[in-house]
Amino acid sequence: MKFSRFANRENGTPIQLPDSKGIWLICLILGAGLWISGLVIWWQGGIDKSLLFYYDSQRIAYDPVVVLSKWLSSYGMATISAIFILYLLLSKLFKSLDAPLTVYLFTICSFGLSGIAGDLLKEVFSRPRPAAIFGIELFILSQSTTPAIPSGHATKSIALILPFILLVSDSKYFHKIIKIIIAVIAGGVCFSRIVLGAHYLSDVLAGIGMALIGLPLSMLFANLILRKAKEEMLPTLSLVWGAMLIFLTLLFLLL
Numbered sequence: 182m183k184f185s186r187f188a189n190r191e192n193g194t195p196i197q198l199p200d201s202k203g204i205w206l207i208c209l210i211l212g213a214g215l216w217i218s219g220l221v222i223w224w225q226g227g228i229d230k231s232l233l234f235y236y237d238s239q240r241i242a243y244d245p246v247v248v249l250s251k252w253l254s255s256y257g258m259a260t261i262s263a264i265f266i267l268y269l270l271l272s273k274l275f276k277s278l279d280a281p282l283t284v285y286l287f288t289i290c291s292f293g294l295s296g297i298a299g300d301l302l303k304e305v306f307s308r309p310r311p312a313a314i315f316g317i318e319l320f321i322l323s324q325s326t327t328p329a330i331p332s333g334h335a336t337k338s339i340a341l342i343l344p345f346i347l348l349v350s351d352s353k354y355f356h357k358i359i360k361i362i363i364a365v366i367a368g369g370v371c372f373s374r375i376v377l378g379a380h381y382l383s384d385v386l387a388g389i390g391m392a393l394i395g396l397p398l399s400m401l402f403a404n405l406i407l408r409k410a411k412e413e414m415l416p417t418l419s420l421v422w423g424a425m426l427i428f429l430t431l432l433f434l435l436l
Contacts, residue, residue, distance in 0.1 A: 204347050205397035215390030216331075222383040223308070223330065229381035233311055233319060236376050240320045250373035251322065257370035258338050259433035261363050262426050265345070268359065269423045273416075280349045280356065282415045283407060285422035287344035290403040292337055292429070295395030299336035299388060303328040311378050323379035332380045335388025336395075338370040343396050 222228050239247050269285065272278035308329040312321040327333070342363045349356050371389060374380040380388075410418060 205400070208343075208347075208393040208396045212390040212393030212395075215386045215393065219330065219383040219385075219387035219390065222386065223381065229383050232375055232382050233315070233378055236378070237319055239376070240322055240378060247322065247376060249369070250376040253366065253369040254323075254334060254373040254377060254379070256434070257366050257373070258334075258341060259430050261338065261341050261366055262430040262433060264359065264363060266423055266426050266430065269419060269426075277353070278355070279353075280345070282419040282422075283403070284344050284348050285419055285426065286403050286406065287348060287400055288341060289422055289425050289429075290399040291340045291344050291392070291396055294399045294402060295340035295392045296333065296337045298395055298398075299331045299333055299391045300327075302331060302391070303333070306330050308384070311381060319378055321378035323374075323377050325379055329380055330384045330387050331391045332371070332374050332384040332388035334374050335371040335380070335385045336391045338367040339389050339392035340395060340399075342367045343392060344400075347396075 236247075265285065265288065268278060268280065272280065306328060310323075310325060310327075310329050311319060312323070346360050346364060349360070351357055351360075371385050374385055375382055
């Protein structure tokens with residue numbers, strides 16, 4: 182990932198920021214494609230219903246895939262956030278852990294802005310949850326009553342990992358390992374919502390699309406903040422962003 186420098190209004194070293202125009206375009210195209218796919222599947226109806234009923238017997242039997250799904254749904258995002266916090270703390274001790282410190286601000290903005298936008302769109306579409314549609318026909322392992330599309334878990338878990346996945350270099354093997362781990366966890370969170378009967382496939386696709394579309398907007402917002410900072414301030418600012426991630430982790434565990 183190439184980085185460019187901002188000139189800022191105060192004296193000091195300009196902050197290095199990712200040259201991300203290509204990434205923004207890809208995210209917007211993929212996000213729009215997933216949203217369209219989700220809406221088409223919703224309109225078609227058959228795929229959504231088939232998947233829900235396919236996992237019904239496993240929910241009733243409480244199969245291992247259901248147990249894992251419940252854990253991922255409850256603790257997946259907290260685990261991802263904890264990984265970022267651990268990496269930040271270790272990077273203060275080991276210089277080889279050199280992911281750009283700005284990635285933590287991008288992560289917070291991505292999660293916050295995409296999550297808020299997704300929650301607002303839920304109210305716009307106002308799609309009933311599977312439990313409200315099928316009632317006792319399905320055994321549902323979810324108490325959520327908010328509108329269904331886009332899936333909040335899908336939106337927020339993918340929004341949480343996108344900055345690290347897309348903006349941190351793959352040059353180090355350790356970074357590749359972290360990316361694989363957080364991608365698997367976030368993907369599991371998305372899948373768990375279908376397995377538990379909390380969401381339709383179309384909700385999850387729209388949620389992933391929401392996170393992708395939200396990333397460019399989140400980075401624009403983050404860049405406005407970073408224009409007012411100096412690179413010398415980043416070590417201190419990263420601790421503030423780390424504290425915000427700790428707060429998010431606790432929030433994930435409590436909700």
